[in-house]
Amino acid sequence: xxxxxxxQYKSSYKSDHAIFxxxxxxxxxxxxxxIAFLIIPFVINSYWEKAILVPFLxxxxxxxxxxxxxxxxxxxxxxTGGFMAVGAFSTYKIMTYFPDMNIMIIILISxxxxxxxxxxxxxxxxxxxxxxLAVATLASQFFLVWLFNKVPWFYNYSDTGQITVSERxxxxxxxxxxxxxxxxxxxxxxxxxxxLSFAAKNLIRSKMGRSWMAIRDMDIAAEIIGxxxxxxxxxxxxxxxxxxxxxxxxxxxxxxxxxEVTESFDIMTISFPVLFMIIIGGLGSxxxxxxxxAFVVTxxxxxKFLMVDMVGLSAVTAKHFEITIWGLLMIVFLIVEPHGLAxxxxxxxxxxxxxxxxY
Amino acid sequence: xxxxxxxxxxxxxxxxVSSYVEMAIADLKFPMLVYRTGAYAxxxxxxxxxxxxxxxMINARDGGIxxxxxxxxxxxxxxxxxVGVECYEKNKKDAMVxxxxxxxxxxxxxxxxxADGVTIYSTGYGRTSAxxxxxxxxxxxxxxxxxxxxxxxxxxxxxxNFGNIxxxxxxxxxxxxxxxxxxxxxxxxxxxKHGFKLMLLPVDHPGQEQKATWLKIRKARxxxxxxWGWGVMNQVAIKSAASIKFPMDKFIGIWWSGxxxxxxxxGQGAHGYxxxxxxxxxxxxxxxxxxxxxxxDKGEASGDGSHFGTVLYNRGLFQAxxxxxxxxxAQKIHGTSKITPAMYRDGFENINxxxxxxxxxxxxxxxxxxxxxxENHGGSGxxxxxxxxxxxxxxxxxxxxxxxxxxxxxxxxxxxxxKYAAEQKIAERCG
Numbered sequence: 001x002x003x004x005x006x007x008q009y010k011s012s013y014k015s016d017h018a019i020f021x022x023x024x025x026x027x028x029x030x031x032x033x034x035i036a037f038l039i040i041p042f043v044i045n046s047y048w049e050k051a052i053l054v055p056f057l058x059x060x061x062x063x064x065x066x067x068x069x070x071x072x073x074x075x076x077x078x079x080t081g082g083f084m085a086v087g088a089f090s091t092y093k094i095m096t097y098f099p100d101m102n103i104m105i106i107i108l109i110s111x112x113x114x115x116x117x118x119x120x121x122x123x124x125x126x127x128x129x130x131x132x133l134a135v136a137t138l139a140s141q142f143f144l145v146w147l148f149n150k151v152p153w154f155y156n157y158s159d160t161g162q163i164t165v166s167e168r169x170x171x172x173x174x175x176x177x178x179x180x181x182x183x184x185x186x187x188x189x190x191x192x193x194x195x196l197s198f199a200a201k202n203l204i205r206s207k208m209g210r211s212w213m214a215i216r217d218m219d220i221a222a223e224i225i226g227x228x229x230x231x232x233x234x235x236x237x238x239x240x241x242x243x244x245x246x247x248x249x250x251x252x253x254x255x256x257x258x259x260e261v262t263e264s265f266d267i268m269t270i271s272f273p274v275l276f277m278i279i280i281g282g283l284g285s286x287x288x289x290x291x292x293x294a295f296v297v298t299x300x301x302x303x304k305f306l307m308v309d310m311v312g313l314s315a316v317t318a319k320h321f322e323i324t325i326w327g328l329l330m331i332v333f334l335i336v337e338p339h340g341l342a343x344x345x346x347x348x349x350x351x352x353x354x355x356x357x358x359y
Numbered sequence: 360x361x362x363x364x365x366x367x368x369x370x371x372x373x374x375x376v377s378s379y380v381e382m383a384i385a386d387l388k389f390p391m392l393v394y395r396t397g398a399y400a401x402x403x404x405x406x407x408x409x410x411x412x413x414x415x416m417i418n419a420r421d422g423g424i425x426x427x428x429x430x431x432x433x434x435x436x437x438x439x440x441x442v443g444v445e446c447y448e449k450n451k452k453d454a455m456v457x458x459x460x461x462x463x464x465x466x467x468x469x470x471x472x473x474a475d476g477v478t479i480y481s482t483g484y485g486r487t488s489a490x491x492x493x494x495x496x497x498x499x500x501x502x503x504x505x506x507x508x509x510x511x512x513x514x515x516x517x518x519x520n521f522g523n524i525x526x527x528x529x530x531x532x533x534x535x536x537x538x539x540x541x542x543x544x545x546x547x548x549x550x551x552k553h554g555f556k557l558m559l560l561p562v563d564h565p566g567q568e569q570k571a572t573w574l575k576i577r578k579a580r581x582x583x584x585x586x587w588g589w590g591v592m593n594q595v596a597i598k599s600a601a602s603i604k605f606p607m608d609k610f611i612g613i614w615w616s617g618x619x620x621x622x623x624x625x626g627q628g629a630h631g632y633x634x635x636x637x638x639x640x641x642x643x644x645x646x647x648x649x650x651x652x653x654x655x656d657k658g659e660a661s662g663d664g665s666h667f668g669t670v671l672y673n674r675g676l677f678q679a680x681x682x683x684x685x686x687x688x689a690q691k692i693h694g695t696s697k698i699t700p701a702m703y704r705d706g707f708e709n710i711n712x713x714x715x716x717x718x719x720x721x722x723x724x725x726x727x728x729x730x731x732x733x734e735n736h737g738g739s740g741x742x743x744x745x746x747x748x749x750x751x752x753x754x755x756x757x758x759x760x761x762x763x764x765x766x767x768x769x770x771x772x773x774x775x776x777x778k779y780a781a782e783q784k785i786a787e788r789c790g
Contacts, residue, residue: 051445159544160537178470258466315433316395
């Protein structure tokens with residue numbers, strides 16, 4: 001009865017098209033936003049910022065990006081790390097060329113640059129599908145990381161190949177660099193994530209989103225009913241890469257501050273975890289992107305906390321357990337709930353609708 | 360019912376955590392970023408064991424530093440930067456010093472620790488130009504830097520060739536990361552100075568794949584090979600060098616590429632392999648006797664205790680000793696045993712490990728004496744060459760401790776640190 005739909009009439013097209021049609025959802029979402037914008041900034045400390053919230057927000061963005069491509073348009077990609085690196089290095093280069101440019105603009109331009117790169121690497125998707133496409137995107141991952149390590153222009157000829165962010169401010173408060181206060185970096189990421197998520201949600205509900213899904217479900221049928229594969233697939237690559245590029249820019253500029261491409265954008269540190277996020281969270285679901293990112297970011301920290309700080313295991317034993325539990329959970333998830341956490345949530349909603357009178 | 364239980368559990372855990380945090384404040388906290396898992400674990404484990412054993416020994420023998428017990432919470436990083444940041448944030452409160460044991464994490468933490476007022480001690484690794492204390496107030500990398508290391512290696516080669524290496528070919532096999540790239544600029548400068556040809560051969564993380572690298576070496580036949588490797592990469596490189604029959608005494612590793620773990624897998628093939636070092640191997644020192652008595656004999660050895668006396672274990676002892684000494688000095692300067700992180704940094708800047716002081720600490724002849732000042736955070740810059748005897752399975756020191764080419768190195772340090780200072784808008788200190 002918690003999810004009581006009866007009595008909630010939709011009397012206009014506007015209310016019918018609302019993102020959250022139910023009153024309960026509206027209340028839940030507003031409460032969440034209230035907490036995120038008006039409570040967390042006042043209580044956040046640097047541990048919650050650097051270890052949990054900022055990585056969660058950044059990886060949510062990356063997961064939304066990959067979900068657009070893989071979950072909604074059906075094009076498997078393993079190039080997330082490479083595309084995030086494009087975002088990061090674009091930010092770095094623009095920052096050093098235009099020291100006075102606003103950081104928000106820099107990050108959005110980096111997203112656009114990544115989108116352009118995404119289109120180029122999306123071209124093979126017109127010819128190849130499935131596993132073959134996964135391999136092609138894998139090549140982009142290795143190529144891009146190699147490129148940023150090989151060509152010294154990208155890291156301004158520094159001796160070590162490291163790129164380091166310099167301080168940038170929004171409304172007079174630093175949001176990048178070591179002096180940035182926790183609430184500032186958090187809010188900066190939060191604003192970008194909320195705005196871009198709404199944009200993504202609406203894109204998915206638009207004509208473009210429907211054509212992505214048509215291509216995903218059966219590309220030949222989609223083509224026959226008049227969905228152009230070239231435009232659709234490339235738009236999916238472009239928009240997906242835009243999100244991933246912004247995530248990469250934030251990952252470098254706001255989260256880490258100093259980055260080494262081979263280590264920070266490695267396939268094992270970015271591409272696979274982000275793919276796991278959307279698989280665990282739920283392919284083709286906005287909520288799934290967030291749930292997956294939250295799960296992947298917090299699980300190791302939670303397990304470590306549980307095993308080291310609570311039970312008192314040594315750090316290394318805990319790590320071994322963590323690796324094992326992580327692998328087991330992946331398998332369990334794929335067997336028990338292949339549609340991810342988002343599906344669990346909708347089952348829960350269904351149950352709550354009937355509660356307390358299950359029939 | 361279930362939800363109730365869950366809530367009770369969560370509340371209990373929150374309370375437990377807050378009490379855990381409270382507990383940690385009283386003593387001197389030396390958080391450890393370790394990696395006992397992953398591709399770098401073979402090197403990470405003995406080093407971490409050295410640290411832990413030394414701290415335990417100080418706690419058991421002296422009752423801590425000036426009566427203050429040492430807390431040494433471990434945080435497993437797996438050599439990953441992002442995890443390193445998490446570990447740092449988790450432990451930075453009231454922490455005296457961080458020893459990242461990874462050049463990547465060091466670069467990551469330098470600006471953060473400087474903003475937070477936490478000391479970073481990167482013993483012979485990390486950012487070389489941090490040796491310039493005028494710019495890097497919170498970072499120390501004594502006793503020797505990579506650029507010293509590169510020039511010491513070249514000096515050794517020079518000596519073997521009677522001072523003339525014009526036209527010789529020297530290859531650098533390096534970990535393709537910030538760490539491995541560190542010596543390149545120094546070697547390029549030195550190659551101009553001495554007229555040798557430099558060949559750069561990067562090896563990608565984690566370093567298992569080196570076939571192409573050693574094929575190139577076989578073709579180009581360089582006269583000497585230098586290596587900046589870590590973890591599995593060392594083992595694979597030494598094995599590969601042995602399999603192409605590269606003369607081992609022409610193969611010199613940096614101090615991170617010269618431990619037992621690196622040479623043992625290659626068996627007899629590794630005989631004659633050389634590496635730099637800034638501390639002695641073996642167990643014939645007072646500190647080892649103390650650790651045996653106060654830690655190992657009580658069954659409290661860190662890990663399985665099997666790394667006792669190995670190169671990296673001993674280096675861990677050395678690193679821990681310097682960190683503890685900084686606290687002792689700080690207590691003396693400020694006249695209190697309860698030192699703050701800021702006082703600890705003052706202590707670090709006034710470390711004077713003379714031969715006499717080393718002997719008092721049980722490190723007689725273990726490492727060359729060094730001193731840290733406001734301007735010089737890089738220490739003595741002394742390192743020696745050691746050679747592996749595969750039959751006796753031990754490392755032998757074959758040279759005296761020597762200096763690098765300070766005319767080259769100091770200039771590069773000044774250049775790089777002033778670049779950093781300009782980027783980060785740091786004003787120089789020390790008068």
